Amino acid sequence: MKKAVVFFDLDGTLFDDQKRVLPASIAAIHEMQAHEILPVIATGRNIFEIQDVLDATGIDAVVSANGSYVQYQGQRLSAAVIAPDLLTRLTAFAREQGDPVGYFNNRGFRLSQATQDTRDNFKLLRLHAVVDPDWYRTQDINFLNVFNRDKEAQYNQQFAGQLSFVRNNPRALDTMVTGVTKQSGIQTFLQRAHLTGVKTYAFGDGLNDLQMFDEVTVPIAMGNGVPQAKAQAAYITTTNTTDGIVQGLRHFGLIA
Known part of the structure; x- marks a missing residue:
């Protein structure tokens, strides 16, 4: 029986500013695992982007693509697939706006077009972006990036009740069913992994972590987090570059 479950965001949280997991954080995760405390990645990234993290930490539980794809012990627990007709309408609307779209599933991604913002975005993420505007027609798509800097209102109005748009960086909107x-x-993970009732913690820093904070018993904000995350947190740890993960885990007695 697991004593607790701890959810970790990646960018700005478990990752340092070079997109690496600090050695002290890896050691802390291994210590948690040895004491029946389950670490779970909860990220806006997709499974194919984070295999090196899973290998380095031994983590085998992932809530990816902002909840769109959930996996545990190598098995898919759930996948939200965006309907083909909805993808077609979103693609057409984005084309009218001049906005590139990134189409993602757990295996890979493609772009509708490349711009300076897409190049900058995927350089930061250390991903090689391939342009293939028709790729989505033959794939199950779980998650999108829509690239623009100020059009949340237009997209939310156009696709109200069908898609939700969350700005996770200045260049793009994370887009989910x-x-x-x-x-x-997280709800799906806990139910299907038979972990409901176990005490839960979450580390996060961004706007897409606020609803995660609503769900867990103990929300923990990084010192580098946005003000909204800090306001919602039960505890604010140090930053992602100064062993904030270790400090937060130690504060709550999850590691020695």
Whole structure:
């Protein structure tokens, strides 16, 4: 029986500013695992992007793509697939706006077009982006990036009740089936992994972590987090570059 479950966001949280997991954080995760405390990645990234993290930490539980794809012990627990007709309408609307779209599933991604913002975005993520505007027609798509800097209102109005748009960086909107969030992914994970009733913690820093914070027993904000995350947290640890993960885990007695 697991004593607790701890959810970790990646960018700005478990990752340092070079997109690496600090050695002290890896050691802390291994210590948790040895004491029946389950670490879970809860991220806006997709499974194919984080295999090196899973290998380094031994983590085998993931709420990915902001809840769109949930996996445990190598098995898919849930996957939210965006309907083909909805993808076609979103693609057409984005084309009218001049906005590139990134189409993602757990195996890979493609872009509708490349711009300076897409190049900058995927350089930061250390991903090689391939342009293939028709790729989505033959794939199950779980998650999208829509690239623009100020059009949340237009997209939310156009696709109300069908898709939700969350700005996770200045260049792009994370896009999910309406109702799919880190919170819903965590709910699914806990239910299907038979872990309901176990005390839960979460470390996060961004706007897409707020609903995750709503779901867990103890929300923990990184010192580098946005003000909204800090306001919602039960505890604010140090930053992602100064062993904030270790400090937060130690504060709550999850590691020695």
